[in-house]
Amino acid sequence: ADAPTPSITFVIVGGGIAGVTCAEQIASQFTSDEVYLLTASPLVKTVTNFKQVSKTLEEFDIEEQPSSVLEEKYPNLKVVQSAVKLLRAKEHLLQTENGQTFHYRKLCICSGARPKLLTQDNPHVLGIRDTDSAQEFQKRLSKAKRIVVIGNGGIALELVYEVEGCEVIWAIKDKAIGNTFFDAGAAQFLIPSLGADKKDRSLPCKRARYATDKTGGHSGASGELGSALGPDWHEGIELRGAVQNSSGVHVEYECAVDKLYTQQEFLQSKLNTNTSELGLWPAYVQLTNKKIYGCDFVVSATGVVPNTDPFLNGNNFKLAEDHGLRVDDHMRTSEQDVYAAGDVCTAGWEPSALWQQMRLWTQARQMGWYAARCMAADVQEEAIELDFCFELFSHITKFFNYKVVLLGKFNAQGLGQDHELLVRCTKGQEYVKVVLTGGRMVGAVLIGETDLEETFENLILNQMDLSRYGEELLNPNIDIEDYFD
Ligand SMILES: Cc1cc2nc3c(=O)[nH]c(=O)nc-3n(C[C@H](O)[C@H](O)[C@H](O)COP(=O)(O)OP(=O)(O)OC[C@H]3O[C@@H](n4cnc5c(N)ncnc54)[C@H](O)[C@@H]3O)c2cc1C
Ligand SMILES: NC(=O)C1=CN([C@@H]2O[C@H](COP(=O)(O)OP(=O)(O)OC[C@H]3O[C@@H](n4cnc5c(N)ncnc54)[C@H](OP(=O)(O)O)[C@@H]3O)[C@@H](O)[C@H]2O)C=CC1
Structure with missing residues (x-):
């Protein structure tokens, strides 16, 4: 001993x-x-x-x-x-x-x-957590023509935007994208970014950088857990699939995975009458809305x-x-x-x-x-x-190349009906939402370069009664900071 x-x-x-x-x-x-x-x-x-x-x-x-x-x-x-x-x-x-x-x-x-994967030990289902799993994803993606992404949180939001040269089927349980961070209004603001001009990456990325050791160290013995990836982990690796002009991202709303099939299982099942239409794929996903998609693999971004x-x-x-x-x-x-x-x-x-x-x-x-x-x-x-x-929840991040700031009860979490929302939105530029309860600000979502984070943070922390300002609070022609200095 x-x-x-x-x-x-x-x-x-x-x-x-x-x-x-x-x-x-x-x-x-x-x-x-x-x-x-x-x-x-x-x-x-x-x-x-x-x-x-x-x-x-x-x-x-x-x-x-x-x-x-x-x-x-x-x-x-x-x-x-x-x-x-x-x-x-x-x-x-x-x-x-x-x-x-x-x-x-x-x-x-x-x-x-x-990662809390949809199913364990299925070679067609990948999760992303550390350098090793990201490299495995990149390797598999480089040969893929279509992937299915399951989950509606942070990783899914990043992936559907970053992946190029591969069709993405994004299946989510909710009516709107990004349920862990956004409400339906913010989702609507973001959705056009997934469209045809999704790849306009001329805007510089302003978020914190993620530096990886260049000596190529990785998690060592297989199965051992590495640390979670850092900001902009995908900046350093090319997330490109095997097709030239992919048809982009297709969102399947309000559905979950009903069943996953390997090619062999699928061909042997009653469903295989469909293969001529569906094509021959390494794996098939049957969704609860009865649709079936063939794919190269599934990304389980499910928490x-x-x-x-x-x-x-x-x-x-x-x-x-x-x-x-x-x-x-x-x-x-x-x-x-x-x-x-x-x-x-x-x-x-x-x-x-x-x-x-x-x-x-x-x-x-x-x-x-x-x-x-x-x-x-x-x-x-x-x-x-x-x-x-x-004291106060706060998070700065970036989705679809927009700066995103979340403060307090940004999605009116736990407030029930007892709240009021004020929203200001300029398509393609900014989305501002504040959550008020009893006339006091308790949360905010700021997408784009709004420059409002400090003022709103102060208003939330000091719990000032804002009832008398009403919708003026978000009037873009008023410099709100002057109000409260
Ligand atoms: C792809 C991806 C993107 C993300 N993007 C963002 C983002 O944009 N913004 C954000 O705020 N958060 C993001 N996150 C979340 C964030 O990375 C994590 O919340 C955070 O890194 C957790 O840190 P941690 O130290 O608690 O855990 P980890 O980073 O998971 O570290 C755990 C450590 O414990 C070690 N370990 C585990 N078991 C043992 C054991 N038995 N013995 C010894 N050591 C052990 C591991 O090797 C590892 O070093 C992202 C996560 C992922 C996966
Ligand atoms: N920029 C950022 O801040 C980023 C943060 N992260 C963090 O990294 C961690 C991992 O990210 P991620 O995996 O995206 O986790 P998240 O917790 O962000 O999201 C998980 C998503 O999967 C959904 N889900 C859970 N189980 C199932 C299921 N069986 N079928 C379908 N959907 C399901 C959840 O829905 P529901 O909520 O309804 O359960 C939720 O939409 C998280 O802590 C996340 O916050 C990751 C990337 C970027």
């Missing part, structure tokens, strides 16, 4: 944004303690060029780097590249695949999430599931409904001295009326950073309050 290592004060699991941020914060605060970062992936994700855009909006770049870069920067930080295979929380003990044992005083689990098993099995972790590790307002799980942050956890505290959890890299960074501060406060027996970043 391996000789146990002496007890280490801090161990962090996971080399994604949450884990690396947590490890960096702890290592810089406790310079005389050894900090261990255990990760399954050879490359780690570091946040660079961090910029606080306003009180809650932030922007940063992500760099994928070899772990030695972190170790050089923080001499007390050791990175062990080996997956954790066992945790015994009662004994404060961890074991990694390479046979090492670690005793910790405080542990933070940042093991991320993996994520937190990485809690198998290594956490055998402990007493309270899981949330979405299978995330439930954490309290100090990022503590239900096991003593075990914290969690990022995609693997689910916020179990009573959230502020204007914040909700979404599995995004800003929240992964914020949670990793805050978890480190909570661990530090507990070790030093100091009090700590929930960080201000959890």
Whole structure:
């Protein structure tokens, strides 16, 4: 048996944004303690060029780097590249695949999430999460004439816009595109971008860059989980299919996948009378609206599931409904001295009326950073309050080449009928929506270069009564900032 290592004060699991941020914060605060970062992936994700855009909006770049870069920067930080295979929380003990044992005083689990695929182990169904899965997707796409994309969230929105030279059938459960970020109005604003002129890419991309290590490192042993991709992950890889002039994107609304067939299964089924019409394809998808599409493969962009098993099995972790590790307002799980942050956890505290959890890299960074501060406060027996970043939900991103800012209850989440919407829209240029309740602004969607984010963020945070402004609030001829200065 391996000789146990002496007890280490801090161990962090996971080399994604949450884990690396947590490890960096702890290592810089406790310079005389050894900090261990255990990760399954050879490359780690570091946040660079961090910029606080306003009180809650932030922007940063992500760099994928070899772990030695972190170790050089923080001499007390050791990175062990080996997956954790066992945790015994009662004994404060961890074991990694390479046979090492670690005793910790405080542990933070940042093991991320993996794609929640429509079906497991179907070679015709791909998910996209890390560098390896993105490369596999690119390889398969380069030979494809038609793909089917299932799901209506972030990944699907990015893919249907970015893929060229391949017909895309996009099947969604909803009446409008992008249900996790937008309402039907915003969807209508965005839909023309999927049309014929979709490929007018003359506009420069202004979003944060994603840099990948050029040495070609990847997740190593097959099946091991890498970290989630970063901003503009598709900028560096060509997402091009095998046809010259594809007929673009076709959206099938309000339907789900009824059944998936391999070519052989399909030919043997009663449905194969259709093949002359449908053509011969490697796979077939039957939708609940009875339509059948042949395709080269299916992309399942159907959300994520937190990485809690198998290594956490055998402990007493309270899981949330979405299978995330439930954490309290100090990022503590239900096991003593075990914290969690990022995609693997689910916020179990009573959230502020204007914040909700979404599995995004800003929240992964914020949670990793805050978890480190909570661990530090507990070790030093100091009090700590929930960080201000959890007061107001805010997210900056880019869809269909438009800047998108989401604030607060941007889709009137949880408000029922008790709200009012104001909308301003200029086709091809901007879409502005604010959500008001009792005359106070509680959320906003800003698409395009609206320059309204800071003002709206302030109006949401100060909960000023805006009833007397009525629709003037969105009058483009009034400089709204002058009103409230
Ligand atoms: C294609 C794609 C595009 C995205 N685009 C955006 C976007 O535009 N904006 C946005 O805000 N968010 C986006 N996201 C989401 C964002 O990337 C994630 O929310 C965020 O990166 C999660 O970070 P994390 O550190 O919690 O997890 P991860 O990045 O998943 O990292 C988990 C780490 O844990 C390690 N690990 C797992 N199991 C073990 C184990 N047993 N032992 C040791 N190590 C382990 C993994 O190797 C990995 O290093 C996107 C995600 C994807 C997949
Ligand atoms: N720019 C950005 O901010 C981006 C963020 N991301 C993040 O990366 C992560 C992964 O992205 P993604 O996979 O798109 O996840 P999302 O959670 O964003 O979206 C999942 C989508 O799949 C739908 N869905 C779930 N199950 C099924 C099913 N069985 N059949 C059909 N549809 C289904 C969901 O519908 P419903 O909601 O009704 O369940 C939802 O529309 C997310 O955390 C996402 O926020 C990814 C890309 C870009």
